[in-house]
Amino acid sequence: MSKATFTLDFEKPIQLLRDQLEELRKSSTESQMDVSAEIRAIEDKITETKKRIHAELTPWQKVQLARHPQRPYSLDYIGLLFEDFQELHGDRQFRDDRAIVGGTATFEGRPVMVIGQQKGRTTKENLARNFGCPNPEGYRKALRLMKMAEKFGMPVFCLIDTPGAYPGVGAEERHVAEAIAVNIREMSNLRVPIIATVIGEGGSGGALGIAVADRVLILQNAYYSVISPEGCAAILWKDRSHSARAAEALKITADKLLELGIVDEIVEEPLGGAHTDPASAGESLRAVLARQLEEVSGLSMDKMLDGRYGKFRKMGVFQEA
Incomplete structure (x- = not known):
């Protein structure tokens, strides 16, 4: 780092x-x-x-913390939490997307599959990793690895940190929306435990493409949103300078997401944010992941899949007075 x-x-x-x-x-x-x-x-x-x-901290300040350039990224947490990580590449259709990393590893002595969205530290790295914005082949690679995990009975850990899926012409030509939709469908029925953690930015469908899970966790200063505050401000107020106002209205911070039932647990960060002490942040996340994996692994397959499906179906339900 x-x-x-x-x-x-x-x-x-x-x-x-x-x-x-x-x-x-x-x-x-x-x-x-x-x-x-x-x-x-x-x-x-x-x-x-x-x-x-x-x-x-205001919601907008928490968004700034989630984007902090020294905040631990997926590969940092993989190095802190998992052993024997073996990265696997390519979607077997087009190419390898470096905005998504994934491979086999061991967690607390148990074989697992870990998949994460990865940003770069330098301009060169960010260009190589497309600033953490996956193309469709990234989601197809992720799905290939999930299917491999299902075949061998390995739990899947997903680490979410993206502003959103890449909106470029090439991504649209290769059907990025379809790739995300297929992942959502297939993850709903994947017959192994899935635990997803928002470690930084959780941007829209770009995040959801690897976030359909039995448990969705979020770090204390991360955010998870249907649109970025800047995008929301540009649409509603025709001016990105209203981003702070949009962040407040969107209810995208960890505490609000827990209240709304979008996430299952908040993972505490060190005082000052995860970037001030990555090792401590990693240990906090390790403890929660281990407990959540044990809980999900104790469920029958039918109960696990019913719970996963029901969890997402009830999101966004409201009553009018």
Whole structure:
């Protein structure tokens, strides 16, 4: 992962304190003076400021955190959570889409299939991975791997992090909407446990193409939405500057999604966001994945499939007074 520091606007008070702390440590070393009390005071202030800021985050600020360029991506979590990962490539029809990665691995000693949407850290990587926006062959690769998992009785873990499926001419020519629709249909009936986790951005059908699961989890500062806040603002207010207003109206943050029954559990992140301590974020996710997998694996096949189908059928139901 990149070591360069990237600071969001609302993180600037924290960064200023960190800079003060670094300067104090540097001057202490040069002057050989004991300033441990002052250092502890600034460290305490950093923690207090973090707590205050992150307790009051707006939906738009959480969207910014979900997009943080230093946030752990799918391959980061795969490296933290799974062993013996063997990446498998290609959809056997057109080409390999690097915006989706997947392969066999072991999780807590059990063979599994893991599939994730992957962004790049640099401009070169982002171009290679299409900025995490899968083409139809990415969804067809994912489905091929899910069918392989079904054949060998391996649970499937999906890691969701995409602004949306790629909307380019080539993707439309190769039927991206059909590829997503087929995945939704086939995942509804896949005869192995499926656990999906939104680790960053959960953008529309691009996310749903690998998110039909027995359990849908979301990290504390991730979001899951039918449209991006910018896209919503452009449609409703004809102006992308209303993105913050759209983020509030869309109810796309983890707490709102849990209230609405769209997700099953929120995975807690380290104070400051997953990018501040990826290892801790990984351990939190590992514990939840292990528990959820045990629960789903204990169900009969009929009960598991009925629960998965019913879970998605009841979404969006409302009553008029």
